Amino acid sequence: MIKKGIGRQIVLQYFIVVFVTLFMVEVIFSLAIRVYYYDTIYNHMSTHSTWASDFFQKFVRLNAERDPDYFTEMLRTFELDNTELMILNRKGEVEASSNAFQADKAIQTSDVSQAAAGSVGKWVGRQPSTGEMVMAVSTPLQVRGENRFIVRFVTSLEAVNSNLMKLSLLSAAVCLAVLALVTLFSIGLANSIVKPINNIRAVSAQMAKGKFESRIKGNYRYELGELAATLNYMAQEIVRSNQIKDDFISSISHELRTPLTGIKGWSETLTLGGFDPEETKLGMGIIAKETDRLIGLVEEMLDFSKLQQNEMKLVISRVNLKELLQETMLNVWAKAEQKGIQVKLEDRTVQNITVVGDGNRLKQVFLNVVDNAIKFSNENSWIHLVVSRTEPEKVLVEVVDTGIGISEEHLNKVKDRFFQVNHQGGGTGLGLAISQQLVELHHGEMDIHSELGVGTTVSVKLPLAEPEEEDLESTDTTGESAVSAGDGPDNKSGPDKEGEMR
Incomplete structure (x- = not known):
C-alpha cells in the first residue's frame, strides 16, 4: 500500500486515466466486433434470401401452374447450414420449413411485417419456443407483381454470442494486464520523483537545524535538479x-x-x-x-x-557636486599626505553640476570610496576624481587610483556586507555596502572595475537636478583641482589661476 503523498497521487492519476481509456477501448471494441459479426451474418442471409426471391420469380413463371410443390425445391436449393429456412404467407403462417417442427402459430416478428410491406426485414431476439437468441431475415416473394409469400432465414446467435463473450473476456484480460503494467510503471515513476523529493526534504530539515554543511547529493534532472542546486547554493x-x-x-x-x-x-x-x-x-x-x-x-x-530596515532618512536639497568633492578631498588631505599621494579633481563639464540629494550622505559615499583608494594605493601615487556627463540627465563621478587592485575572485564580493579583501586592513567591511545602498537611495548606480596590480576605478552615476539659472554660469575655466602631498590647509592661499587648491 502506497502511503499518502505525491506518490499515491501520481499512481492514482495514472491509474484513473489508463483505466478510463482502456474501459472506453473495451466498450468500443466489444460493440464494433458485435456489429461486425451480426452484419456479416445478416449480409450472408440477406444475399441468399435475394437469390431465393429471384429463383422464386423464375420458378413461378415456368412451373407454378403445373408444379404446386415448388416450395420444396426452394427449401432444398437455398437451405443453409445451421439455419432454418421458412416459407410464410402474408399472415405469417408457415407454408413450408426446413425444420421438421413447424410453428403452430403465425409469426408476428418485425422482420415478417417489413417483408409483407415489400422490404427486406431483420429481427434479432429470443425464439419464443426455445428461448435462444436468433437473427431472422425475411424477404418478400412476388407472384405477378404481388407480394404473396415470404422467405425467412432464421439462425441461432448463441455460438456467435459465446465467441463474442470469449473475445470480450480476452480483451478485458489484456486491458487488465496493461493496467497492471501501467500501475507498476507509475509506481516506479512516482518513486523516481518521490525519492529525490524525500532526499531534498531530509537535507532541508538538516539545514533548518543549522547543519549547513549538508548537501543534496545525486544528479537529478529538470526542476528537481534545479531545486537541489538552488538549495545547495543557498547552504x-x-x-x-x-x-x-x-x-x-x-x-x-x-x-x-x-x-x-x-x-x-x-x-x-x-x-x-x-x-x-x-x-x-x-x-x-x-x-x-x-x-x-x-x-x-x-x-x-x-x-x-x-x-x-529601510529607516534611513535623507535630507534632500540641491547639492553642488564639485564643491562636495572638493570638501571630500580636504577631509582626506592629511591621510593622503602621509603616503605622498596626490588627489586631483578633474571636471570635464562646462558648468556647475547640481544633483538633488542628501549632501552629507553623498559626501559619506565619496569619503568612503576615496578613503579606500588611499588605503590601498602605493606611496607617492595619484588618485583622480573625474566628473563627466555621459548621459543627458546623469553625471558620472569616477574615482581612479593606481593601487594594488582587486582580484577577479573578490571583485564581485567587495560590495557584500562584512566582506573584506584584507582583514588586517581594519574596518568593518560595511563601507562599500553602505555606499552602494546610499547611491541607490539617490536613484543612482555604483560600479567597480579593477585589475590586480594595476588599479581600481569606482564609478558613481547620479541623476542631475533640474537646471536653474545659477547652474548655467561657468565658475571654473580649467576644471582641475588638486590636493597633493606637501600641500594642505596650512597653506592659506586660495585657488590659483589654474584652479588648483594648494
Whole structure:
C-alpha cells in the first residue's frame, strides 16, 4: 500500500486515466466486433434470401401452374447450414420449413411485417419456443407483381454470442494486464520523483537545524535538479555569510578593542597625575582621537542597520557636486599626505553640476570610496576624481587610483556586507555596502572595475537636478583641482589661476 503523498497521487492519476481509456477501448471494441459479426451474418442471409426471391420469380413463371410443390425445391436449393429456412404467407403462417417442427402459430416478428410491406426485414431476439437468441431475415416473394409469400432465414446467435463473450473476456484480460503494467510503471515513476523529493526534504530539515554543511547529493534532472542546486547554493551562501559574519565579529572586536585599550590606558595614566601640560594634552588628544574612531565605527554599524530596515532618512536639497568633492578631498588631505599621494579633481563639464540629494550622505559615499583608494594605493601615487556627463540627465563621478587592485575572485564580493579583501586592513567591511545602498537611495548606480596590480576605478552615476539659472554660469575655466602631498590647509592661499587648491 502506497502511503499518502505525491506518490499515491501520481499512481492514482495514472491509474484513473489508463483505466478510463482502456474501459472506453473495451466498450468500443466489444460493440464494433458485435456489429461486425451480426452484419456479416445478416449480409450472408440477406444475399441468399435475394437469390431465393429471384429463383422464386423464375420458378413461378415456368412451373407454378403445373408444379404446386415448388416450395420444396426452394427449401432444398437455398437451405443453409445451421439455419432454418421458412416459407410464410402474408399472415405469417408457415407454408413450408426446413425444420421438421413447424410453428403452430403465425409469426408476428418485425422482420415478417417489413417483408409483407415489400422490404427486406431483420429481427434479432429470443425464439419464443426455445428461448435462444436468433437473427431472422425475411424477404418478400412476388407472384405477378404481388407480394404473396415470404422467405425467412432464421439462425441461432448463441455460438456467435459465446465467441463474442470469449473475445470480450480476452480483451478485458489484456486491458487488465496493461493496467497492471501501467500501475507498476507509475509506481516506479512516482518513486523516481518521490525519492529525490524525500532526499531534498531530509537535507532541508538538516539545514533548518543549522547543519549547513549538508548537501543534496545525486544528479537529478529538470526542476528537481534545479531545486537541489538552488538549495545547495543557498547552504553555500549561508555558510559563506556565516563565515563573513564571524570574520566581521572578529574584526570589529579587534577594531573596538584597540581604541578602547588606548582610552583605558591613557585615562588610567592621567588619573595618576604628575604629568606636565604637554603630556596631558597629548594623552587627552589620543583619548579624543580614539573616541572619534569608536564613534565612527558605531555610526557605520547604525547606518547599515537603518539601511537594512529601510529607516534611513535623507535630507534632500540641491547639492553642488564639485564643491562636495572638493570638501571630500580636504577631509582626506592629511591621510593622503602621509603616503605622498596626490588627489586631483578633474571636471570635464562646462558648468556647475547640481544633483538633488542628501549632501552629507553623498559626501559619506565619496569619503568612503576615496578613503579606500588611499588605503590601498602605493606611496607617492595619484588618485583622480573625474566628473563627466555621459548621459543627458546623469553625471558620472569616477574615482581612479593606481593601487594594488582587486582580484577577479573578490571583485564581485567587495560590495557584500562584512566582506573584506584584507582583514588586517581594519574596518568593518560595511563601507562599500553602505555606499552602494546610499547611491541607490539617490536613484543612482555604483560600479567597480579593477585589475590586480594595476588599479581600481569606482564609478558613481547620479541623476542631475533640474537646471536653474545659477547652474548655467561657468565658475571654473580649467576644471582641475588638486590636493597633493606637501600641500594642505596650512597653506592659506586660495585657488590659483589654474584652479588648483594648494
